[in-house]
Amino acid sequence: MRITAAVMQKADGTLTRRRIEPEEVELDDPYDDEVLIRITSCGVCGTDKGAIHGLEPFPTPGVLGHEGAGIVERVGRDVKSIGPGDRVMSGFPFCGECRTCRRGEMRYCEKGQALSFSGHRLDGSGGMRRLNGEPLAGRFFQQSSWATHTLALERQLARVPDGIDLDLCGPYGCSISTGAGPILNELRPIPGSSIAIFGVGNVGLAAVMAARLTGATRIIAVDTMPERLAVARELGATHSFEHGKDTAAELKELTGDQLDYSVEATDGSNLVDEAITALGARGTCAMVGGAKMSATVTYNHPDVLMHGKRIIGVMGGGGQTPRFLESLMELQRQGRLPLEKLVRFYDFADVNQAVDDSDIGKAIKPILRMPH
Known part of the structure; x- marks a missing residue:
């Protein structure tokens, strides 16, 4: 399907205004263990900025964003716990099979580096491409959610409880x-x-x-x-x-x-x-x-x-993903974790401004809202 994604052509290490450009790209169908999500919002995190400024390893051209929240539209045939219409947010990716994953320490997955920073699935596919066929690194933290739609692994998703604003919940996936x-x-x-x-x-x-x-x-x-x-x-x-x-x-x-x-x-x-x-x-x-x-x-x-x-x-807060994320969202729903006091919303088209404002301290927690 065709979607709009914020494509980073290359890491520039500077505060140039046009480092990222939203453009129309193609997104693959979900694999059997994946979920297609209509992204409604996504946070701007220090790890995104690290990739932009050349401090984190990420191939280009590619699509960043790893604090995505949205609504499930389709699921792969092996997906059991998530269905169309569910409100979800995306946490850290993990393989679910290595020693640390089996111990319940998914944040320290032995394949976590490849899953988060390679820009590809473990089989080497990227999931996104430009309309001219040029491949994109479209699996940042296995979600690349600076986009109107994206794919994510079923196991990295957490359901967003009723009673809280979906667009506030993406940052639980990393910074919060x-x-x-x-x-x-x-x-x-x-x-x-x-x-x-x-x-x-x-x-x-x-x-x-x-x-x-x-x-x-x-x-x-x-x-x-x-x-x-x-x-x-x-x-x-x-x-x-x-x-x-x-x-x-x-x-x-x-x-x-x-x-x-x-x-x-x-x-x-x-x-x-x-x-x-x-x-x-x-x-x-x-x-x-x-x-x-x-x-x-x-x-x-x-x-x-x-x-x-x-x-x-302590990587990413430790804990068991996504159960820990669901507990944090429940604390927010109860009014005991007032994340909304940190947030400033930006239109998706203003992604560069959101990054700049975060860099200079003008915004504590920028969140991009998608144009649906």
């Missing part, structure tokens, strides 16, 4: 689960504990909202932008700091050198060293931020060793 997951799935703050969140963009603010659902009594937001710190306080942060050279020392003073948890959620700043230093004895730092693929982490070895500090990586 990436922030909330480390809190709810991995750190699980105990009553009376303290947690510092370095970077309060959409990922960090999701972490703030999730921390508010726990017994943590000190939720500390750290960022360079006062307006984002204000949003963090509105969403549940009890304290906030503008980041500077003495931030780790200030956190130690505030907590009496007993900071229990830290989350490094910056978009490329890589403040893991500070997030570790700020911890008290037996504290845990969760790394979730969007540093470059080539980034390295340094830390004070005696400090980590002598104080029994722990450092964990």
Whole structure:
């Protein structure tokens, strides 16, 4: 079928205005285990921007978008759990067969890199092409949902519950689960504990909202932008700091050198060293931020060793996809995870503006609405 998709010709690493161009393309029929979705909206995520700016590996020309939400139109013959008319959003892709998938840790699927960044199915097909026949990398996270229609794997889809706006739900597929997951799935703050969140963009603010659902009594937001710190306080942060050279020392003073948890959620700043230093004895730092693929982490070895500090990586929030996504959407439906306070909507034709506004901090969580 013919659809409209936002095609990235090449990664340019700059803020040029015409990096992405919506155009008419052809979309394949769904495979037996796939679902055809009419996309109603899709978030703009740091991973999309990383591909645009040449920081993430993705072949071009291709179609980005991995926070898609929409309505199912057709299903492959082996699809059992999803049917036409269902409201769905797309999470991380996973194979369902490797060791980590069988353990229920689908975020760490052994084929996850190929499924997310190759731009193709595992059999090498792309699913999309230009009208002149030129192949497109049309399987970004197995969905490429900066498009009016797309294909996705049945197993990566989560149903959107009644009572919430479908167009708000795409970001649960990546940025919001990436922030909330480390809190709810991995750190699980105990009553009376303290947690510092370095970077309060959409990922960090999701972490703030999730921390508010726990017994943590000190939720500390750290960022360079006062307006984002204000949003963090509105969403549940009890304290906030503008980041500077003495931030780790200030956190130690505030907590009496007993900071229990830290989350490094910056978009490329890589403040893991500070997030570790700020911890008290037996504290845990969760790394979730969007540093470059080539980034390295340094830390004070005696400090980590002598104080029994722990450092964990948390990919996409961890948890079991898509069950965890459905639980987050239920929290939103109950009014306990107010994602709508982060969102700014854009017309699909304004995709470049949405990316620019996200890059400069003008929009916390841009969501594209499709022209149906």
